[in-house]
Amino acid sequence: MVEMLKKLVFMRLQTAGVVVGWLGVVFSSLAIIITACAVGHSDKIAGVISKTLLDRTDQDTHDSIQTFIVLYGSFYLGVCILHFLAAGFLVIGAMKNRHLMLLPWLVLNAIDIFLNVLSLLFSTFDTDSEYFPYFLRFVATFLYSILYVYIYWGIVSLYHHIQMNKDAGHEMTCRVAEPLPQKAPLYNVYNKI
DSSP states (O other): OOOOOSEETTEEHHHHHHHHHHHHHHHHHHHHHHHHHHHHTHHHHHHHIIIIISOOOOHHHHHHHHHHHHHHHHHHHHHHHHHHHHHHHHHHHHHHTOGGGGHHHHHHHHHHHHHHHHHHHHHHHOOOOSSSOHHHHHHHHHHHHHHHHHHHHHHHHHHHHHHHHHHHTOOOSOOOOOOOOOOOOSSOOOOOO
16 A cells, blocks of 8 residues: 655645645636636637638638637636635645545546546657657656646545544644743742831
């Protein structure tokens, strides 16, 4: 069996879960805004693509590009909203020690890792690309996959750690220190003179 992590990069698991969750919330928010703008301005984007990249001005090309942008953008917008919600659940689950709130993030990112591995496999067979050399694309995808799996394994370790502590009846949060006992003053008290 693979060993569970004690720390993720240089942070405790709970802190890493909160940081990863907030990064997911921020990047998902940006992706939602950009995708919504792209879907809203799909007519202009389709016009630019058909005129500059394809050198075609007919209406059928413009309409097919616009349809593709709207369909793909709407699908991607839904995926970004799901990732936003899952990242929010990750933040709340890590802060409140609720292991079941980590599950949406774990499931969505397991699907992402599977698709990333497929992308890595397809990048090994696609050797003819004009824009990005084969070796660089493979290395970039491979390094990204390793980092992604490492972060995922850290959150899985957090899930198991919270679950074990809940089953044992322990809390992961720090306890407040008890106040120090009052000591007698070191100097003599002369209240009767």
